[in-house]
Amino acid sequence: MFSSLSEKLDKIFKNLKGKGYLTEQNIKDSMREIRLALLEADVNFKIVKNFVAEVEKRSLGQEVMKSLTPGQQVIKIVHEQLINLMDIEGFEFKVYNNKLTKVMLVGLQGSGKTTACAKLASMYRKKDIKPMMVACDVYRPAAVEQLKVLGRQIDIPVISMDTTKVLEIAATALKQAEREFANLIIFDTAGRLHIDEVMMDEVVQLKKLVKPDYIFFVADSTTGQDAVTVATEFHNKLDFDGLILTKLDGDTRGGAALSIKAVTNKPVVFVGTGEKISDLELFYPDRMASRILGMGDVLTLIEKAEGMFDAEQEEKLAKKMMKNQFTLSDFLQQLQSIKKMGPLDSIMRMIPGLSNKLPADLKIDDNALRHVEAIIQSMTYKEREKPDIINGSRRLRISKGCGRSVTEINRLLRQFEDMKKMMKKFSTGKMPKGFKGMPDFPLQ
Ligand SMILES: Nc1nc2c(ncn2[C@@H]2O[C@H](COP(=O)(O)OP(=O)(O)O)[C@@H](O)[C@H]2O)c(=O)[nH]1
Ligand SMILES: [Mg+2]
Structure with a gap:
């Protein structure tokens, strides 16, 4: 980024x-x-x-x-x-569990509206918040189908009708949302390749009928100043409330993110950072500024980690590490938590001091983690607890089980031993002279 x-x-x-x-x-x-x-x-x-x-x-x-x-x-x-x-102070996107919040997404074709619709619905779905999505991009049958597929994937209802009368669909959807006590309804609207009168009229009509609590303009950040120009035009017609900047994971130079507020005087509320449903983040100007200046983004990292790790579990592990009782089972558990946080290179970029030193095109092969995981999963419980017993024939069996070579298994076991030695040194405070940091495990 x-x-x-x-x-x-x-x-x-x-x-x-x-x-x-x-x-x-x-x-x-x-x-x-x-x-x-x-x-x-x-x-x-x-x-x-x-x-x-x-x-x-x-x-x-x-x-x-x-x-x-x-x-x-x-x-x-x-x-x-x-x-x-x-930064703009005073804006907050709020969804309540006792009423219906209506959101309209607008923007050009390909900007990421449909994807954002599903990401947003999935982000706000909680035990007591019931989202719904409405397919109002009726001119391309594939667009309706795309939203339906996403809806099925995240198990959130999609309202669609066999007509091109967008206002009719919207009215029906609103009634259904009220009847079913939905708390969040998101309208995915039609975009064009360029600004176009007919499209604008349609979204203006839709706005009149739906009376949305929030209109978000979805902008593809990789288009730079074009995104800013289009945002201005949409803003003049629609007076939207905020922006969703998508594709910040791509080769975005930053132009859109840094210009769009000054030009539209509206805040960026969310950013899309990938194609997966979970790749949506709330936008915090201070954190973004820190990321740009290579100070890393510790807070987002902590939040991601908090969502994935279990505090009690962590404490237990830390104690085990101190006592040098850390086993391959513990290690496997750690790996699985890390994997949930997202691709390794994007995690590493959020670490202060590291973000600037990583080459721009760094791609860590997440397969390396998957292979390690596969190897450990092919071990028996006893083997994971006491790797010492893993002799030649056990190694062969594990290798067959996980489809990785014996050499890889040997390497993993050796590195795990190195890691344990390192932990022991940390916990006893006896650091060797000329200590050069952790072994490069398992990122090679
Ligand atoms: N890398 C990346 N791709 C995205 C992001 N958001 C959307 N896309 C992709 O951009 C393309 C267009 O998205 P779509 O939601 O169909 O755009 P729409 O025409 O505005 O509805 C799709 O291939 C999406 O997978 C993002 O944040 N990052
Ligand atoms: Mg779409």
């Missing part, structure tokens, strides 16, 4: 941080570089101009020039200004 912009800013900041004091010229030079980096990330040029002017003004202020860490201060200012660029 925004890796090219992140890399450039990182370079500029490294330069700044290396200096014990800053001259006006240093700051002016850095500002020119920041300006270029933002323009290359396809941020709207007027926004870039204001942004840089503001950062420069604040950086040249006394408190920065005279501070002991002027470089750090400039980074702090850039961080704050980035947040300002994306």
Whole structure:
């Protein structure tokens, strides 16, 4: 996500941080570089101009020039200004368990509306929240079918009718939602390839009939400034409430995310970060700014982890590690929790200090984890608890069971032993001299 912009800013900041004091010229030079980096990330040029002017003004202020860490201060200012660029206070998307919240998704074809519809419904479905989806993209039969397939996949009802009269479908859907006490109804509307009068009229009519609590404009972030232009036109006609920025996992340069609020004065509410249903995140400007500046996104990582790990279980494991009783079964359990958090490379990118150092095209093969998992699953319980007993013939049996080679099994067992030794050293506080960190397990 925004890796090219992140890399450039990182370079500029490294330069700044290396200096014990800053001259006006240093700051002016850095500002020119920041300006270029933002323009290359396809941020709207007027926004870039204001942004840089503001950062420069604040950086040249006394408190920065005279501070002991002027470089750090400039980074702090850039961080704050980035947040300002994306932040709008006072907006909150709320769904209640005792009434119906109506949401309309609008945007161009291919922007990710239908996908977002399912992601949103699935994100808000809870024990006492009942979502429904309505197929209003009636001109392409495939679009209705797509929503139905997604609906079946996540087990959320989809309302569709055999007509192209969108208003009729919407009216029927509203009645059904009330009758069935739904709490969230999401209208997936038709998009076109370009802005088009007929489409606009249709969504305006739909808005009048549905009276949605929220209209979200869905924008494909990979289209950069085009997304911003289209958003402006939709905004003029519809006055939408917020945005869903999709495909932030792609080769997004950041332009749309950094410009769209300043241009429309509406907040980005959600971001799509992949094709899977679970790839939708609430958007937090401060966290995004941290990610862009390579400070990682610890909070999102913690939230993801909290959803996946069980605190009690974790404590038990930590104790086992301290006592050097960590077994392959525990290890398997850990692997499975990590896997639930998403692809490894995206997890690693959220780790502060690491995000900038990873190559932009880094792809960790999640198969490596799957293979390790398969190997452990082919062991008996006793073997997982006491790997010492795994002799030659057991290795052969395990290899046949999981379809991985004996060499791989040997490697896993050796690495597991190394890992245990390492844990022992951590827990006893006896770190060897020249200690170089954890073994590269299991990411090779
Ligand atoms: N990588 C990625 N792909 C996405 C995301 N959201 C949607 N897509 C893909 O973009 C394409 C168009 O999405 P769709 O929901 O059909 O767009 P619609 O025409 O606006 O309804 C599909 O192939 C989706 O899988 C996202 O956040 N990341
Ligand atoms: Mg669609």
